[in-house]
Amino acid sequence: MRDRETDCNPVLMGAPPRNRKQLLVKSFWIVIWFFYLAGPVGNLVEGDMSPAHEVLGWSGLLTFVVLYFALVFRRMAHRPAPDRVARTVVACITALAIVMSLVLGPNWLVLFTFVGVAVGVTEPLRVSRWTIPALTALLLLIGSRYPDVRAYLFGYAIPCLLAGFSMTGVQYLIRTTQELRAAREEVARLAANEERLRLARDLHDLLGHSLSLITLKSELAGRMLPGTPEAAAQQVADIERVSRQALVDVREAVTGYRRPRLAVELAGVRAALRTAAIRADIDPALEREHRGLTAEGEGALAWALREAVTNVVRHSGADRCELLLTEEWEADERRYLCLSVIDDGAGPPRGGGHDGNGLSGLRERLALADGRLETGTARRGGGFALRAYVPLGTPPLTGTAAHGTDHSPATDPAPSGA
Template sequence: MRTVTTKSTPDDPDPVRIGQAPTTRRQVVAKVFWTAIWLVYFAGPVAELFRSGTSAADRVLGGTGLALFVVAYFALVFRHMWRGVSLSFVYGVLGLLLTLSTVLSWTLGFSWLVLFIFTSVVSGVVLPWQHARWAVPVVTVVLLAVGARFPEIRGYYLFAYGLPAMGSGYTMVGVQYLIRTTKELRAAREEVARLAANEERLRLARDLHDLLGHSLSLITLKSELAGRMLPDKPDAAASQVADIERVSRQALVDVREAVTGYRRPRLAVELAGARAALRTAGITATVDPALESGHHGLAADGEGALAWALRESVTNVVRHSGARRCEVLLAEEWEADERRYLCLTVLDDGTGPPRVRHEGNGLTGLRERLALADGRLETGPAPGGHGFALRAFVPFAAGGPPGGAGTEPVASPAPLNDPA
């Protein structure tokens, strides 16, 4: 059976918040660091300024121009990141960067051609795709034209400067497209969540109306009728009051059944909670794809019992196991009596079962829940003797379609031994 592995850390999974404005001081520091670290490529031009034989005028021109270039570069990147900028401002700053790159490279030497690569990169970052696809080649062409005046590098400057400028620029265009797509996906997921919550509210409103509308109307009508009968027809009024009691009791039963259905845990919901809990604890989660699909033929009580089993087992893994990995599997199994069971297995690589034969309240309650659903619980060491294994079995509902779990039936393995 194939499995899908996801891994997270207990810290923020994206402290840099790529493509998003920072919201904390730590994120600001991270963004500044990851933007400034690339300035190490200015080591060549800076070294040229301090090389013996460099005139004072060249040092002033180079130092002033480089400082202005860095300030303009950071101003454009961070203004684009935080609040967005107009195209006129973008083209104004890009024109300044391209001018500085041209003048400094032409005047001070070929090592300054690296400025064109930064100009190409920032063009891919701040410009829309329709503009960036032309701006990046223009910057590269200007770089090649300026670099052609240095005979000592004509043999390799195309590969040392030209291709990196073109490639880096278009790479950032692709990154920006990915960021934009991610933002759209995030917005779509939030919209789906809002629609789902709204649909749930509408369903609750419909159910309450269907459950209580008729009953409350009938109670109101009979109450008015009994009030009119009381002075002259006490026996008839008593009959109406008895009807009121019967209708109200039935309404109470209906409400309780509805609330029980709303509160019943579901595997899909518990799986999402399990992923979040394991991710927060820094435990690698390996989840069987069969858990993502529906389980036709599984009774509501059976699904609820498996959901409780998943919740309890993951809670124990997070709190007590000290595990680094957790595996959640789902399989359909045949028993010796030809009954089909759905088996939920949770394995970890932690400390294993306790040496003292004693179960906590959680596992005891889980056994009772599974027994009410005609299922059972098995616990013991994980395969290989390292870690803990929990297996929860519930039967399929009578008459359920074959293969309801979407998995191949397998023979039931030997039961796990309870922790001893």
């Protein structure tokens, strides 16, 4: 799950880059901040400084950028520096920002914005909530020394304040996302462990008694064998009968484990459609239980749901997929549950043609459950429509009455002249 999500979201929050594309995208969001350095770089390129100031400017700017990159990239790669090292680096770039702003002019005040970002990235809220305003106050204090920028000094201060607190919020969101992802993984592990425990309990209940009985009868047959072979043969026959019954029980249990359920498949369908950026309109009836639906019928519908949505994702090119579950009466007085999967994609292949392996296998599964499969062009939008039918058991009396009133046209006798 995590790999699929990461591949579909190159800038997945809270996860390190796993390929070159993700690294480039995350790097872009860091490098874009360096457009703020246009002022200091332009100040150096103009050549109006003394040689000593130029040396200070280029060496200080290069050191500042290297330290900032090292600090932020290590954090992005989820290999953060130890707290003491990170705070030392933040102190160094703060000192560089102060010195170069005092010595080289007001254009260098933008360095405080990067310091604010570094503080927001590396420090918890209890520290950054006073450190970032202190940095902003220091920026205003230094900037007030330059009469030329006093009128728009807040143009330097507001980005420093906002960038710092924005990164604090982003870091909090990243930590929350990581905790949520860890919680989801823990829930999955607990669910798998619970399923193993359930399997162990079922196997014990199914085989414990049978195997104990087989053991006892085997010991009894061994004792009877020399003196009373007829009684020993009877015990062996009982062993065969018990072992055959145990084999039947195990096969039924395994069939139950392998049979898909609509609720489970629906959760996978939601994730698949969301990943493929296909809008899903899901009937709430899919999440309810239906009286009269057998285990075989539910399994067949679950397979139909899986196969239909797989085809929508892979072949349809659709933007929208509608999932419906309705009860329908047929002319043979039987009640059916109909699963409809309708998309607005390319529709059926031109010229018709045979079903693929997936639909052919689905027809066979539905036939085993006494159901059927219908496919064709959707009534609206020209997409593809798949309908899978399975029979329901005997309806309750109220349902029968409703059938007699609501669906009377389906049971009208034919005219006598027909």
